[in-house]
Amino acid sequence: MSEAPPVPALDLADLDGYYDKFFIEDAGEIRHHLQRLAAANCALTARADGSQDSMSTMLLQVDATSLWVDVPTNRALLDAWLSAHHLRFEGSLDRAALRFSCNPGWLDSHEGRPALRLPIPVRMLYLQRREFMRREPPPGGLVCFLRLAEDTEVEATIRDIGGGGLAIVATRSAVKFAVGDVLAGCRIELPDIGEVEVSLQVRHVLARGSLGYDATQAGCEFVDLAPAAQRKLFRYLLQLDRDQLARRRRDE
Incomplete structure (x- = not known):
């Protein structure tokens, strides 16, 4: 050698x-x-x-x-x-x-x-x-496609995301969240990183006027997250932190 x-x-x-x-x-x-x-x-x-x-x-x-x-x-x-x-x-x-x-x-x-x-x-x-603390993605910058049936997906906005889960907002008329439900085969398109497939277990549900008349929010935990998906999520969260740090420096 x-x-x-x-x-x-x-x-x-x-x-x-x-x-x-x-x-x-x-x-x-x-x-x-x-x-x-x-x-x-x-x-x-x-x-x-x-x-x-x-x-x-x-x-x-x-x-x-x-x-x-x-x-x-x-x-x-x-x-x-x-x-x-x-x-x-x-x-x-x-x-x-x-x-x-x-x-x-x-x-x-x-x-x-x-x-x-x-x-x-x-x-x-x-x-x-x-x-990993929960991070807020840029407004409108991250969505989760919830698989409700074999050929049915509903688009939900991701309000915050972390290493263990996320909070999503969807219309009540499109999906009814219930604590304990597991939503399998959901998709998240991470900017500059690629798509990840995740399964989500609903931990709490919130419906309030500030979200809009037909809006409901669910706090979800990742279930059986695959190593490849985990690596992509970690990269995205680190990127969010780098972007946040860069913004702080620009504002100083």
Whole structure:
């Protein structure tokens, strides 16, 4: 194996302190979570620092000082990864979002196949679903398509959304929410991320004049959220927080 380059300095770019209390900096704990990711064959989303292009990869192996990930087949993308100041990874494991950055990377091999070897990150965001506060999407920016029958969908506005659930508003004439009901096969189109399918269990129902004469609101919990859907939701929530932080800076 080739000689490893020096470990980079601490990356301070992740939301600029917005989630500081959820960062892990203990090397042993970071390795533990990375090893869990590798053992569970969890997919990671990777992108070069400063780029909007991302792709899925796999964490192949973790040892005391390094980790190995699968390499992209596109040579231009691989070159971008190799030259990036930092390579950013996002994934999820057991209802928690994990986010870390590391670099520089260098070409190596894993079990006889090409792999990208990187230094162990010096810190990691470890954020469980319950720790995501509810966020309000931009007005009119997010809807949920409720599947009421095999060929019937009703559009509901999402008032707020978090790691564990959401609040939706729909017309009472179109759907009657009842506490305990499970709405399976619902769809949410996350801007710049893609569609996720979720099942929702109604936890409480609110009907009041401020919502409109024919409007009703339901607070719902995600049920049996698939790992892929969970990763997309985590990415969307982090993006909402980044946007909120950027707006605060502009207003200062």
